[in-house]
Amino acid sequence: MAIKKSELYSSLWNSCDELRGGMDASQYKDYILTLLFVKYVSDKYAGKEDAIIEVPEGGSFADMVRLKGDKEIGDKINKIIGRLAEANGLKGVIDQADFNDEAKLGSGKEMQDRLSKLVAIFDGLDLRANRAEGDDLLGDAYEYLMRHFATESGKSKGQFYTPAEVSRVIAKVIGIGPETRQDQTIYDPACGSGSLLLKASDEAPRGISIYGQEMDNATWALSRMNMILHGHPGAEIWRGNTLADPHFKNPDGSLKKFDFAVANPPFSSKAWTNGLNPENDEFKRFEYGVPPAKNGDYAFLLHLITSLKSTGKGAIILPHGVLFRGNKEADIRRNLVRHGLIKGIIGLPPNLFYGTGIPACIIVVDKENASSRTGIFMIDASRGFEKDGNKNRLRSQDIRKIVDVFNNRIELPRYSRMVPIAEIASSANDYNLNIPRYIDSSEPEDLHDLDAHLSGGIPVRDIDALERYWSVFPTLRDALFRSNGRAGYLEPKVEPAQVKATILAHAEFAAYAARVAAVFDEWRAAHEPRLWALDAGAKPREVVRALSEDMLVRFAGLPLLDKYDAYQCLMDYWAGGMQDDVDLVAAEGWVAAAKPRGIIEDKEKKIKETPDLVISRRKYKMDLIPPALIVGRYFAAExxxxxxxxxxxxxxxxxxxxxxxxxxxxxxxxxxxxxxxxxxxxxxxxxxxxxxxxxxxxxxxxxxxxxxxxxxxxxxxxxxxxxxxxxxxxxxxxxxxxxxxxxxxxxxxxxxxxxxxxxxxxxxxxxxILVKYSELTKNEIKALVVEDKWFSSLQAAVESEVQRLTQRLAGRVKELDERYARPLPELEREVEAFSKKIEEHLKRMGLKW
Structure with a gap:
């Protein structure tokens, strides 16, 4: 059975436990990723003629398996990897890690046991059937590991990986799409592990030619392996210092020009001038100004701009300081704006990146329309994220909102705006591009009404501020509030504890909930045939793309409920399990995917699975159809x-x-x-x-x-x-x-x-229940999964969003009620009464004052 993505991730991360202690994450990633690479290419290409990767005799993962328990396992693994590297021109790429290093892996029996266990973990993974057309399970797993390695590696070592969410934003805002031709090119001058290049290439279904350069030797090797795992063995990734010695040049010595360019360079590099005389740069990259010697942010931006064709488009991640710092950087910024090279700026949330906690921005460059540019489109996306351990992450809805708003130039209050060049160039701003100058993303201040505190009543002004709700529930306002006899003030009709119940019981809310349900039902009806038609060979990414795109369209017309919240419901459910389900069906078909599998807890591998059923001490796992679905449909009485x-x-x-x-x-x-x-x-x-x-x-x-x-x-x-x-x-x-x-x-x-x-x-x-699994027909399996599992779960998620709307309205109404429930004179009278009681008690106690 094809392995589920979540199980693969768990197995790979558990393999890291065998190496922790002897080295830090920045080192053991080389061992884990190398073994993943060897295992993958062995499963996929061993014994096949004309394969893009040759697996020579004595150079496969199977040869490693035979070494389990061997006293010379470390040295022999090195030789196996060496044979595979030599056969494919990968010397210096996949042989970076020394599996015979006693300082890192221990000596004697310790190394023997550690490597034997490590090989055993990978031996338990069957990677042959885990790449459906258009999807890349292994590439995703590779990125999963790199993200965790970056988290563990700390500030100095996390720069090799750009978070996939940020990479997706960049890929989508530079214009790569279905119309991109295979002969077009994309370039990253500081490509790290290659994640930015790969996410950008994912947006080009017909393919795109990939070029990159990376200075760090180990990270360059990661990038080369990453390209092969993602199905891009022909990508040109070179080692070297891009600023001092760029590899990609034309025959006349000038820089090679590309259609697209992306970059996430080291922030504020203090050594960017090493090996370089920027005042006399042979590639003429600093025509708009020479960056300060101790800060290389603009050096990478100017290199990216120079590397673009006259119609080229690119994006680069830089710290916010590039938007407002003065002196030399201010001069460069002024020249770039005047020449119309900056198409847009996207401000990101803080603490997204592994090398730093400071907030960064994406500067989008467009040479093609530079001469006619009259404004710069700015987005302040700093508030849209979720916590993920000690880092922040962009949610699916955050990514989609940024891309939609940027590509369609949608101006939203406190979020996005097209800022005229004239405003940027004004004396008040003097080409300062700091986003808060042009977009105030702060929430309006919640002002208290002193008269209401003195005399009671809820200000009509505060109730009017909830107009977005009253426009949908026009008579609900009168059900919650009534006049208190004072002009401009109202009083609550119901107790605070009953506000939510009143809203839920109101006919207009019921009508609204029914309206949302109808939209969901229409979306469901539109996609039921697609999901019922799934089978082996399906393309999971096309499935979720169709589902999500249509959900955004259908939910766009609903008031109150943000279409991106509905979109997030789908994307969360997809990531949380539906993707694994579709992957299984795509790999094996419905019937095979639905079969229970017996599981064994292997203490040596440290991989434990919680069974769904235990019968006669035998444990069974139901990957596609949980037993609860079988029970609900067939065994309710039992x-x-x-x-x-x-x-x-x-x-x-x-x-x-x-x-x-x-x-x-x-x-x-x-x-x-x-x-x-x-x-x-x-x-x-x-x-x-x-x-x-x-x-x-x-x-x-x-x-x-x-x-x-x-x-x-x-x-x-x-x-x-x-x-x-x-x-x-x-x-x-x-x-x-x-x-x-x-x-x-x-x-x-x-x-x-x-x-x-x-x-x-x-x-x-x-x-x-177990017997029933063996009796299920293909259509019965589909009904259980599509109807009872997928659509039922998604419907519940959307309904919970409607409930959250109710909670927000009820919360605000209760807050206003409690804020002004007891006016100051009443509180003063109560204080006076309590004071008199205390005085009487003190007198009876004989105290005098």
Whole structure:
């Protein structure tokens, strides 16, 4: 079965556990990514003729597997990688990591065990069937690892990776798309691991020629491997210092020009002039000005501009300082604006990047329309993000909103604006491009009304500010507020605790919820055929693209509900599991993807899976169809029966606990009968005590110290299910303790019987579920997944967004109510009353002042 993306990620990250301790993340990434590369190309190309990667004899991952437990495993792995590298011209690329380094991997048995376990983890991954056309599971996994490595590597080592979310924004705003030709070119002068180039190339379905240069040797190797894993073995990625020695040049020695260029260079490099005399630059990159010697931000921007064709377009990530710093940088900025080279500026949230926590911006360059440019389009996207550990991340809706607004020049209050060049050049701004000068993204201040605090009532002004709600629910306002007799002020009609319930019960809200549901149903009806038609060979990215694009269109006409919030519901669900489902169907088809698989916990691999079903100690995982879906559609009655039996067990347990509490005190009959740990009363101890008590009673009877006409029945007692008549008693109460013990044993037996009945029912129930999986037809599988799983979950997510709207309105109404509920005179009278009470108490206590 094809491995799910989430499982692949988990397995790969667990493999890092084998290396932690001996080195930091910036080092062990070379080992993990190298093994991933060798495993992938071995699975994909070994034994195939005319493959783009040759897997030579003695140079495959299978050769590594045979080394598990070998005393010379480190040295032999190096040789295997060396053979693969030599056969494909990858010397210095995939052989960066030394698998025989005792300083990092330990010596002797420690290295042998560590590498054997590491190889075993990768050996458990089947990567042959995990690339559907148009999708790239391995490339995504590679990026997943690099993101985590960047997080762990810290400030000095995180610069090799540009967050994928930012890369997607850049790729989409520079104009690459379906019309881009395969012979067009894209270039990154500081390509790092290649993520920016790859995300940009993803936007060109017909292909695009990739060029890049990277100074760091290890990072350059990552980029080369990344290109191959993403299916771009022909990408030209070169080593070297781009500013001092650019590799890509024309025959006449001038810089090669590209159609597109992207970059995320090191921020504010202080060594950018090493090997370079910018005053006499042979490539004429500094015609608009020479950057300061200790800050290379503009050096990379000017290199990017020079590397573009006359119709070229590009984007670069730089710190916000480039927008407003003075002196030499101000001169460069003025020249760039005057020449119309800057098309737009996008301000990003802080703490997105792994090398720094400072906020950055994207400067978009467009040479083609520079001469006619009359304004710069600015976006302040600094407030749209989510927390992800100790970093921030752009959500899917943030990415989409930035791209939509930028590409369509949509002006939104406190978010985006086309700023005229004349305004930028004015004496007040003097070519300062700092975004807050032109876009005030702060929320309006929530002003208090002093008269309302003094005299009571909620200001009409504050209620009018909720007009976006009243326009949709025109009579709801009157249901929540009424006149209090003062002009310009109202009072609440309902108690604060009832505001939300009032909104939910209002006919206009019900009509609005129905309207949203109708839009969802229309969207659902439009895409049900597409999802039912999925099968092996499907293209998951095309699926989510069609679903998401249409969702944005259909939800755009709804008031209150932001279309990007609905879009986020879909994208969250896609990332959270639907993508894995579609990947499985695309790789194997519906029937194979729906089959349960037995799982084994391998302690050596440290990979544990939580089973969906456990039958006869065998664990089963249902990847595509969770058992709950089978139960809901086919076993609802059996589920109800199980619930009843669970209730019976719960009541029996509750009865037992109540009995223990009643008779478990210091003088209770159950005192001292706990198990060795003292955590619970032991049944064996109770039985032992009952038999001791029985023997005592019989002995007393035989010795004549106990006289009772029914005492002889004690002889017939068989504790557990015996004939003991608990009604027997005598004047001295000798049988009372025995009665308690007998009752407790009866309770225990009843609880045990109910638990046994429940277990047997659950075993039958789960076995029936497992059998049902084998009986499902293809159409039944589709109905369970498409209708009961995908659309049902998405509908619930959209409905939760409608509920959030209600919560926001109710929250604001309650806030206003509570803010002005008690005017100042009332509070003063209350303070005065309390003061008098305190004074009276103090006087009675004899205090004088």
């Amino acid at each position: 589920q109800a029966e199980i619930c009843c039996l669970e209730s019976d067990v719960a009541r029996a347990t509750e009865q037992k606990e109540e009995f223990e509490e009643e008779h478990g005190g210091e003088e209770g009959a159950l005192n001292g009968l706990e198990d060795e740990k003292g955590t619970k009363i032991a049944k064996g101890n109770v039985q032992k005590r009952a038999m001791e008590l029985k023997d005592t009673i019989l002995k007393a009877y035989s010795e004549g110290t106990l006289e009772h006409k029914q005492a002889k029945t004690i002889k017939k007692t068989s504790f557990g299910l015996g004939y003991w008549n608990k009604e027997i008693a005598d004047e001295e109460g000798l049988f009372e303790e025995l009665n308690v013990l007998y009752d407790y044993l009866q309770i225990l037996n009843e609880e045990s019987a109910k638990k046994k009945t429940l277990k047997e029912a659950v075993d039958r129930f789960q076995n029936n």
